[in-house]
Amino acid sequence: MTAIVPSAPSPGAPPPVDAAHDPHLSGLFEPVIDEIDAGDLEVVGELPSEMDGMYLRNGPNPRFTPLGSYVFPLEGDGMVHGLWVSGGKARYANRFVHTPMLDAEIAAGRALWGGLMTGYTPGAEEVGPALAGAMKDLPDINVVRHGGRLLALAESAPPYALTPELATRGRETFGGSLPAGLCAHPKVDPRTGEMVVFCYGLEAPYLTWSVLGPDGSARRTPTAVPDVDVPVMIHDMALTERFVVLVLGPMYFDVAAAMRGGSLLSWRPEDGTRIALIPRDGGPMRWAHTEAFWSWHSANAYDTDDGGVVLDYVEWSRPGGLSPNTGPVVGGLSRAVIDPERGAITRDFLIDPHGMEFPRVDDRRLGQRHDVVALGTKTGRHELAGGEFDAVLWVDTAAGRSVTWDAGDLSVGEPCFVPRPGDDDATHGWWVTFATDRTDRSSWFVVFPGADPGSGPVARVRIPVRVPLGLHGAWLPTEE
Template identity: 45%
Template sequence: MTLPPPIDITKNPHLTGAFEPIQTEIAVDDLEVVQGAIPTDLSGTYLRNGPNPRFTPLGAYVYPMEGDGMIHAITLEDGKANYRNSYVRTPMLEVEEKAGHALWPSIMSGALPGPEDVGQDLAWTFRDMPSINVACHHGTLIALAETTKSYRISPLLATLDVEDFGGAFPQGAAAHPKIDPATGELITFTYNIEAPFLQWLVLNPDGTVKSGPNTVDTGNIAYMVHDFAITKTKIVLSLNPAVLDMAAVASGGSMLQWKPDLGSKIAVIPRSGQGPTIWHDGDPFWVWHFANAFDTQEGVEVQAVTWTNLGGGLAPGFAPPKAAFETITLNDRSSNIKRNSIAERPMEFPRIDDRLTGLPHRQVAVGARGTVDSLPTGAFDGVLTIDTQTGTETFYQSDGMSLGEPCFVPSPQSETDGYYVTFATKLSDMTSYFVVLASDDVSQEPIATVKIPQRVPMGLHGAWVPSGSIGS
């Protein structure tokens, strides 16, 4: 087939500036702490994944859905920090490296490479893009994609093999699995352009299948579902009207269509598989990321960063898209979706203390916009914490940095407090840092700022993995 031409990366805000991909893979010990001090009781590794195309993309580049995965890892021990980074080496990346250029066109092109381009084994396959998140379960590090295959990673970031989720999701799972802190179970889902459109799965702590795949009735609609939430007893899947539409591709349109007439629907599903799914309906909104959910006497409470007015990006005259941190109340006896805004400003990537996944939580942290207006989507210049009981906001305004998702790291000295860590890049000189903030007051000067010996491009999601968690 004729491959589309390489794009002009200089015109893409997610391939330039703080987002510009790097090609170097390095490992450096004992990094320079340029401010503060690394807490000496922290022992573990912060890993962060993100799209980092090895070669100039062909035809288009859709952030945050495309690109090779590159994982950056900071290991803390005895107050010192080590750094290493590596591509997630998929078969597609290996074949492209042999060719010296990209071979898989953008997902938006609707085209796949043939045997003359990539050989018989990979001909007509979709590109694996485990570039969105990284998780640790059954003693294994897993690099996660949106809907393509997930890959197991070694502690030193070597790519091992495909993670098939106990054999139940060999095609891959969504990028935001949830691990129940009480049971050690991993709950995840996958969505597809054809039936079965949406399925969920529970893995035991040892990685074997406990339940599933279980199919959710989407009314034969191929919804795109990026994230979900769990409680102790329920699974919460929000079907927002971003729909995969092959008919639109056939007529020259985008595969992803926003269809607000469908409204938004939320399914509350018993994790046990016993009992009915309760559906709730409401006006259309979009969620990239949930912070958490928990059981209440009446049903379920969910917290998420929501987006409304999504038509604003498509048609003049509409209000621009608007982000809010919301509590979404789902009463078992009502089919309504009741949304209550707690905080409003450009924000994304909500995180909590993962030890409270599925349980009532109080604090949420997000990447949030402060004084720098010029950052592309997915980049922020501050970290905002929200007390979800009082609505109190506490904001860390960086000094001209571009930064991403804050990840909670528990303090061994406290059952509730800890740190938020993230990578940050100084926009004035493009130097990158690992920043440690105190979770009880992120507005203070960081606990530590550690210089990274190379620029770390803006990425997506990360995880804190305590020492001794891998390979058990």
């Protein structure tokens, strides 16, 4: 069963949005409401016998029709979809991330909170004193496992801990060490086991970074990033052995404008874009300035032998959809080479920019030199919503080659790398993602061979329900 339920809002609450005409509430993004478990799934082709673990993917999935506004990809109840693979067989389950706000709405049988742009929150008479006036928690963007925790991640807010079977444990503050939470794209250093995070906020300190040790305890509590004196939106980060890398596009929160009925977010290209290089050893930080661009996502970064930093990321001329400008914007995989001492930076597209996002590398290479970056991309042959792709692109940055798999009638999500257990060679692993057919809305888990991904899937697992298009995922090998 699909379809979100139109609901009569409380008196004083904004009316429901027109979900049927919102591209991120309809079509392949249309939310699902059932939480199901399904085993022994149909496999077309053959799942690699060594593949053993779970692929989890999060994404916005409003349980009820949003009230007043809906801004993709920043809001919506989180739903995690899981695909377990072992011994050539697969099972599936999906669960909402059950925040107290979502559970209050489920108990009421309707939406109670207004969309982000409305600022509307329900009163104590509807949700009790503990939730009255609170903003809705939105752990709907990503999922990560670290330090014994499985976390559904929000945008610079506390994440929610999940059980291995995706039941919600509750809001996670790491023993009170990170009360404001963390970003949706923390990075786990495969060499040290540390998870490095940042968090932005509407009040000073506007930007902090923290480090969690391999055991999940705070090794560095939130530390202010200097010279950031306005609230700025930053979605992703990168890590090298020496530096935390943050791209600060000129996208500011403007609470005063929002109070006057204007936009909460303000794009000011005249300020240019700054890249912060924060030494992980606590030394003085470095800035590099360049002309304005926007980046949602980084692929990876690494230190070079001559003291520089390479950052591969998807560059946009501006944040389409969130900035007030109109007209098309096109994203492309780009490489920034930064000289930390001089603050100099050069940027070049690694491939003709033609609309791509969700860059991923083999996570075992995070912070070190990588070769292949995989992305979702658009062939241009189909009318697709923002965040929807009809092809997967692999760019070999070392060899200067790329290969595309045209997904035909399938819309595909973010690619994710699955290593072959005990084998460091990435060409012996696989790339996986969820995909949904635009003609019959059937959903699939697809597996590409790392050695020749452009040849297409070696296995497709039929999911017995539709998996709405979403955001970010992770492959989590079965733990010993």
